[in-house]
């Protein structure tokens with residue numbers, strides 16, 4: 001049986017039937033009822049919005065998404081998640097959330113800076129080896 005730590009109370013339990021332990025199952029179902037009601041009113045919400053609307057933890061909403069419990073209820077771009085952290089993506093084409101997009105932009109800028117530095121280093125090395133060859137040629141003469 002697949003033993004796992006209950007995400008709600010951190011107790012070890014058998015995960016084969018339910019994503020949380022028996023003791024937490026009722027709480028999880030209560031949260032699910034809240035999510036279901038909120039989505040009945042407005043189905044076009046992101047995981048964050050659902051969590052805020054229901055007053056529950058975002059991880060609970062994400063767990064319901066992971067287990068496929070509320071998957072089909074979400075409409076539109078909310079099904080697209082960030083490829084880096086799993087948060088709802090800002091658009092279907094980008095597949096990144098805002099914070100990861102910012103981080104990625106910073107990384108690209110850093111990489112470009114490194115490339116520029118690396119390029120200059122190569123030129124310096126080239127000049128150096130030309131000088132060495134010149135010295136050797138001089139010696140041969």
Ligand SMILES: [Zn+2]
Nearest residue numbers: 006009021024
């Ligand atoms: Zn539990």
Ligand SMILES: [Zn+2]
Nearest residue numbers: 082085097100
């Ligand atoms: Zn992200």
